[in-house]
Amino acid sequence: MLAIPMSKIVLSIQISHFAKALIILVVVSSVGSIAQPPTSRFLPLQRHKVQWANAVIKNALKTKDTLQLAEGWYLYGKIYQASGDWLTSKRYFLKSLRIQEKKGDSYELARLYIRLYNLEEQFFHYAEAYHYLQLAKQVAERINSDKALIQVYSEIHRLHETDWSEGGTKPYPAPNLDSSLHYLKKLEKIALKTGTQLPILGLLSSKAFREKNIKSIEYAQKLVRIYQIQKDTLNEIKARIDLVNAYLTFNHLKKAGQEIDTIDASQKALSIKIIDNEHYKRSLAQSKSSYYEQIGNFKKALENEREYVALERQTLHADREGAISRLSIEYETEKKEAELKAKQRELQLSQQNQQTQQRFVQILAFLLVGALGLSVAFYRISVKNHRLSESNALLVREQNHRVKNNLQLVSSLINLQLNRLTDDATKNVLEETQLRIEVMSVLQRTLYTRQTLGEVNVHDFLHEIVKVGLQTFDYEHVQIQTTISPSLHLPIDHAMRIGLIVNELLTNACKYAFPGHPSPQWILNCEQSNCHWALQIADNGPGFAPEKPINKRLSFGMRLIQLQAEQLYASYSFEKSNGSLFRLSFKV
Numbered sequence: 001m002l003a004i005p006m007s008k009i010v011l012s013i014q015i016s017h018f019a020k021a022l023i024i025l026v027v028v029s030s031v032g033s034i035a036q037p038p039t040s041r042f043l044p045l046q047r048h049k050v051q052w053a054n055a056v057i058k059n060a061l062k063t064k065d066t067l068q069l070a071e072g073w074y075l076y077g078k079i080y081q082a083s084g085d086w087l088t089s090k091r092y093f094l095k096s097l098r099i100q101e102k103k104g105d106s107y108e109l110a111r112l113y114i115r116l117y118n119l120e121e122q123f124f125h126y127a128e129a130y131h132y133l134q135l136a137k138q139v140a141e142r143i144n145s146d147k148a149l150i151q152v153y154s155e156i157h158r159l160h161e162t163d164w165s166e167g168g169t170k171p172y173p174a175p176n177l178d179s180s181l182h183y184l185k186k187l188e189k190i191a192l193k194t195g196t197q198l199p200i201l202g203l204l205s206s207k208a209f210r211e212k213n214i215k216s217i218e219y220a221q222k223l224v225r226i227y228q229i230q231k232d233t234l235n236e237i238k239a240r241i242d243l244v245n246a247y248l249t250f251n252h253l254k255k256a257g258q259e260i261d262t263i264d265a266s267q268k269a270l271s272i273k274i275i276d277n278e279h280y281k282r283s284l285a286q287s288k289s290s291y292y293e294q295i296g297n298f299k300k301a302l303e304n305e306r307e308y309v310a311l312e313r314q315t316l317h318a319d320r321e322g323a324i325s326r327l328s329i330e331y332e333t334e335k336k337e338a339e340l341k342a343k344q345r346e347l348q349l350s351q352q353n354q355q356t357q358q359r360f361v362q363i364l365a366f367l368l369v370g371a372l373g374l375s376v377a378f379y380r381i382s383v384k385n386h387r388l389s390e391s392n393a394l395l396v397r398e399q400n401h402r403v404k405n406n407l408q409l410v411s412s413l414i415n416l417q418l419n420r421l422t423d424d425a426t427k428n429v430l431e432e433t434q435l436r437i438e439v440m441s442v443l444q445r446t447l448y449t450r451q452t453l454g455e456v457n458v459h460d461f462l463h464e465i466v467k468v469g470l471q472t473f474d475y476e477h478v479q480i481q482t483t484i485s486p487s488l489h490l491p492i493d494h495a496m497r498i499g500l501i502v503n504e505l506l507t508n509a510c511k512y513a514f515p516g517h518p519s520p521q522w523i524l525n526c527e528q529s530n531c532h533w534a535l536q537i538a539d540n541g542p543g544f545a546p547e548k549p550i551n552k553r554l555s556f557g558m559r560l561i562q563l564q565a566e567q568l569y570a571s572y573s574f575e576k577s578n579g580s581l582f583r584l585s586f587k588v
Contacts (some may be wrong), residue, residue: 012506013195020547021235037546038213041337044083045079045080045083046079046082049075049078049079050079052075053072053075053079054072056068056071056072056075057069057073060072061343062325064343064347066099066103067099067100067103067108069099070096070099070100070103070108071096071108073092073093073095073096074092074096074108074111074112074115076087077090077091077092077093077096077115078093079209080113081115081118081119086119086122086123089119090116090119093112093115093119094116096112097109097112097116100112105139105142105143106139106143107143107145107147107148109139109580110136110139110140110143110145110148110151110152111136111148111151112520113132113133113135113136113139114132114133114136114151114152114155116132117132117133117155118155120132121159121162124164124166126164126172126173129159130159133152133156133159134153134300136148136151136152136155137152137156146190149186149190150187150190152168153183153184153190153392153500153505154187154189157180157183157184157187158180160173160175160176160177160179160180160183161175161177161180162175163175163250179367188339193556212249214250216246216249216251217246217247217250220239220242220243220246221243221297223239223242223243224236224239224243227239230327231393233266236266237263237266237267240259240262240263241263241283241284241287244256244259244263244287244291245283245287245290247259248287248290248291248294253291253293253294253295256291257291257295260287260291261286263284264510267309282308285304285305285307285308286304286308287518288300288301288304288562289301289304289305289308292304304451321435328494386582393406410437414430414433414437428511429556435468435469435472435503435507455488455489455490455491455492456489456490456491456492456496457489458484458488458489458490458498458526459484459485459486459487459488461495461499461569462482462484462498462499462502462524462526463482463484465499465502465503465506465509466480466482466502466506466522466524469503469506469507469510470506473507473510473514475514475520477520478514478520478521478522479519479520479521479522480521480522480523480524481521481523481524482523482524482525483525483526483527484524484525485522485526485527485528487527488528490533490588491588494588497564497567497568498535498564498568500560500561500564501535501561501564501565501584502524502535502537504558504560504561505537505561505582506522506537507557508580509522509539509541509580511543512541513539513540513542513579513580514539514541517540517541519540520539520540520541521539522538522539523537523538523539524535524536524537525537528588531587531588532585532586532587533585533586533587533588534582534583534584534585535582535583535584535585536581536582536583538577538579538580538581538582539579539580540578540579541579542579543576543577543578543580565584565586567573568584568586569586569587570584570585570586571584571585571586572584572585
């Protein structure tokens, strides 16, 4: 605590109380000047909720759903209850009740009885309030709804805590703490069974706070933690306001200040002021005023007291805005009732059209029979086509399998021949031939395993060719750099020719560029721009000798590259740039 001289404290308290009294007198006098003749204190109707209730009733009238219509009247009752217009609220609740009671026991019926109890409680009508609460209890117990029982037992607990006799001046029950505790224990059992702690904690917190029990702090802290876990920031702020009041009651000023700072930070993070509900705004302003007054900051206490009084004044002035809204809503309600009567007349007229509808149904039935016959015919045709498709698929699989076996057989025959040859030149020729056959085998595997029709994924196809070629020549340690988009595709004929070219150039690199090189590299780039394709293949070997230009070589491999490029209508060239560089471009 700050060390403030006693004379200053007394003077500040006197100024504070004088300022409060002055503000209240100004507000009362200003409100009194506009409050003639006196009217009830209604809050403005919430427009978004009114629009939702209108939508529910409109849809109920359209679909002739009486339960949905009852829900619409119930929503109107809630809206007027929140505005403080309890008589209008009860009128709508009773309209909903007339429909719900005919439908029998339900959670919605119990909920309506509780709402009617709350209204009678506002007028302090014990007999009527007790009657509605007993009806709600009977319905909740018959349907055995934990949700309904939690609400009913909470209200019965509160009913027995209330002094309906008003200190013995009326012939109604005084507080009955035993009955209140009995229903509180029932509520606790349901909360433990369902894992719903919030209702019981809220009741325990308010009960302990009224009794000036320090446990109110513990209960309020638990509520704050639960809302934090649920990430319900709005209810967390409300719970923190109750926690601030509990701290102030037991003079825990430091903790109360920390909670106020937390509330302010939460509001700032949400980019909103506290809550739309004026009650909580006033409660927070009042709590802040009490806190700053207790710590001796009378300037801030006065500011918050002014905010509290301003909110009170705003509530008193809300009639002028609410009256226009209520008139509009009452007009809309009467309009909806007129629409309901019109719907009833339409039902009577619809009965006269039943004969016409029956004839239409007969004609429709005849058409349906014809459609059914056509459906059977089409079904038989589809079954026949399905069987034919399965047969064709089986033939394609068999063909692929045979092609694969034939390629393996040719490769095996060449391999057997290689084992019998002693001439290295002939062996090299057969090995190169075997690699060319492997290119065809890779293409066939790509088509067969991926089930593509007429197109080959260039990325997977060329990577497989490079992998097989390096394994054949035992150059798996060569550093490979490839730039091929996984989305590139080529027709089968184009892919075969590109595969043969890549295989020939890789074979040439393995024979002439990689031997004796300390760090051999091989680069493959394939790009597409619209219909134009570009292929670049390079190595870091010695390159072609200048005295033997590439276009005059007549080796089988180079002749094969030339033939494949001609078939692609492609232009190609060989360059010597830190090794050999091959460029090929063509259109698809």
